[in-house]
Amino acid sequence: MDWGALHTILGGVNKHSTSIGKIWLTVLFIFRIMILVVAAERVWGDEQDDFICNTLQPGCKNVCYDHFFPISHIRLWALQLIFVSTPALLVAMHVAYRRHEKKRQFRKGDQKCEYKDIEEIRKQRFRIEGSLWWTYTSSIFFRLVFEAVFMYAFYFMYDGFRMPRLMKCNAWPCPNTVDCFVSRPTEKTVFTIFMIAVSSICILLNVAELCYLLTKFFLKRSKKAGNPKHHPNHENKEETKQNEMNELISDSCQNTVTGFSN
Amino acid sequence: MSWGFLRDLLSGVNKYSTGIGRIWIAVVFIFRLLVYIAAAENIWKYEHDEFECNIKQPGCENVCFDHFFPVSHIRLWALQLIMVSTPSLLVVFHVAYRENREKHHNQKLYKSPAELDGGLLCTYLISLILKTGFEIVFLVLFYKLYNGFKVPRLVKCDIRPCPNTVDCYISKPTEKMIFLYFLVATSCLCIVLNLSEFSYLIFKYSIKCYLKRYIKKRQ
Numbered sequence: 439m440d441w442g443a444l445h446t447i448l449g450g451v452n453k454h455s456t457s458i459g460k461i462w463l464t465v466l467f468i469f470r471i472m473i474l475v476v477a478a479e480r481v482w483g484d485e486q487d488d489f490i491c492n493t494l495q496p497g498c499k500n501v502c503y504d505h506f507f508p509i510s511h512i513r514l515w516a517l518q519l520i521f522v523s524t525p526a527l528l529v530a531m532h533v534a535y536r537r538h539e540k541k542r543q544f545r546k547g548d549q550k551c552e553y554k555d556i557e558e559i560r561k562q563r564f565r566i567e568g569s570l571w572w573t574y575t576s577s578i579f580f581r582l583v584f585e586a587v588f589m590y591a592f593y594f595m596y597d598g599f600r601m602p603r604l605m606k607c608n609a610w611p612c613p614n615t616v617d618c619f620v621s622r623p624t625e626k627t628v629f630t631i632f633m634i635a636v637s638s639i640c641i642l643l644n645v646a647e648l649c650y651l652l653t654k655f656f657l658k659r660s661k662k663a664g665n666p667k668h669h670p671n672h673e674n675k676e677e678t679k680q681n682e683m684n685e686l687i688s689d690s691c692q693n694t695v696t697g698f699s700n
Numbered sequence: 701m702s703w704g705f706l707r708d709l710l711s712g713v714n715k716y717s718t719g720i721g722r723i724w725i726a727v728v729f730i731f732r733l734l735v736y737i738a739a740a741e742n743i744w745k746y747e748h749d750e751f752e753c754n755i756k757q758p759g760c761e762n763v764c765f766d767h768f769f770p771v772s773h774i775r776l777w778a779l780q781l782i783m784v785s786t787p788s789l790l791v792v793f794h795v796a797y798r799e800n801r802e803k804h805h806n807q808k809l810y811k812s813p814a815e816l817d818g819g820l821l822c823t824y825l826i827s828l829i830l831k832t833g834f835e836i837v838f839l840v841l842f843y844k845l846y847n848g849f850k851v852p853r854l855v856k857c858d859i860r861p862c863p864n865t866v867d868c869y870i871s872k873p874t875e876k877m878i879f880l881y882f883l884v885a886t887s888c889l890c891i892v893l894n895l896s897e898f899s900y901l902i903f904k905y906s907i908k909c910y911l912k913r914y915i916k917k918r919q
Contacts, residue, residue, distance in 0.1 A: 479742075486746070496869070500871050501854075501869060504871070510872075520734055524730055527730070611754070
């Protein structure tokens with residue numbers, strides 16, 4: 439169980455996302471999770487061992503480290519990634535629920551059945567409309583909130599995004615004000631800025647996706663308001679073709695279902 | 701053999717769970733298992749090496765560490781995850797037993813082996829009770845062993861061979877405390893989910909029973 443399992447779960451959501459959503463997922467996996475696992479964890483790996491204070495007083499190093507790093511960058515990032523990925527699960531659950539309902543309908547041999555077999559239901563891609571639109575939009579909203587909260591927590595806890603080389607500490611049992619030196623401050627600053635930059639890109643992508651969905655929604659609504667009654671004779675050629683296809687499929691579907699029960 | 705096994709086990713249980721059960725599985729996977737592996741394990745990795753006492757007496761540090769941490773937080777956490785996931789196996793076994801019976805008698809004995817009714821419902825409810833029980837036991841254990849969920853910066857130790865009362869410093873106490881609170885919060889969430897699932901199932905099936913009886917009476 440590791441980030442790979444999260445990748446499997448979220449990969450399923452990829453099919454039902456918008457294009458911007460797919461880009462967001464790619465950025466998340468390549469520029470955040472992969473960088474975290476492959477590079478950042480090594481940089482912060484020896485953080486307490488190589489955190490050195492200019493004193494021989496036992497316990498001073500521990501106390502100073504705890505004072506300056508209440509929660510390590512790397513852990514905050516891991517939590518941020520987990521929380522930011524979780525709203526996508528709402529969408530995955532909604533899709534699974536819809537699939538389950540369709541499978542139930544199919545098994546009951548419903549007249550409205552549009553599928554040849556269960557495999558087609560499993561592979562079907564749902565469009566983002568109706569209740570799925572609301573789930574999807576709220577998941578984007580929650581993602582934005584979590585990203586913002588974590589970025590603010592970062593800024594607040596570490597007084598900005600720079601990692602200083604030297605910290606002065608006078609927490610007990612340190613006898614006086616003691617100089618403590620952080621290991622690899624420049625490398626840590628570089629990675630911190632990188633992660634913040636990618637976070638900001640993800641926030642922008644989420645905002646763009648939200649705007650896109652809202653625009654689409656309002657355009658659709660204004661179209662519906664513009665054509666209050668859909669005149670049956672005005673069906674365009676494509677819709678007629680689709681209707682014919684649906685009739686053919688439902689006929690053959692009924693035959694398949696009677697075939698099953700025999 | 702690693703956490704992947706637990707993941708596979710829980711994925712198998714997913715098929716036979718109710719909606720709330722699936723939410724429980726998602727919470728356990730993402731907020732407990734993944735957080736444990738991705739973040740928490742590393743915090744406690746060098747806890748013994750980084751535990752420092754203000755003394756040069758050999759053996760004092762070891763003895764003090766052992767006194768204050770009889771079982772490390774992270775090990776208790778791992779045990780809790782394993783024990784809490786295991787009752788779901790009862791449901792898997794029962795479904796397998798049903799399917800086996802059908803195969804043995806070569807006829808359809810149940811509407812569907814995975815349908816929650818009769819014996820399988822009892823098994824499911826028992827597994828819910830066991831899960832909740834284990835959660836509560838581990839939370840109480842954490843509380844009793846460590847005097848609450850706080851991790852102090854400094855502990856005073858005077859066990860032999862430490863010559864006097866000695867100051868010992870725990871490493872990363874704030875980070876450990878934050879993750880302990882996270883553990884408690886997710887545990888409580890899981891308890892709430894289990895209890896709601898339990899009440900939902902009891903309510904659903906008592907309504908079903910009542911309606912059946914009512915229809916029979918009318919007939």
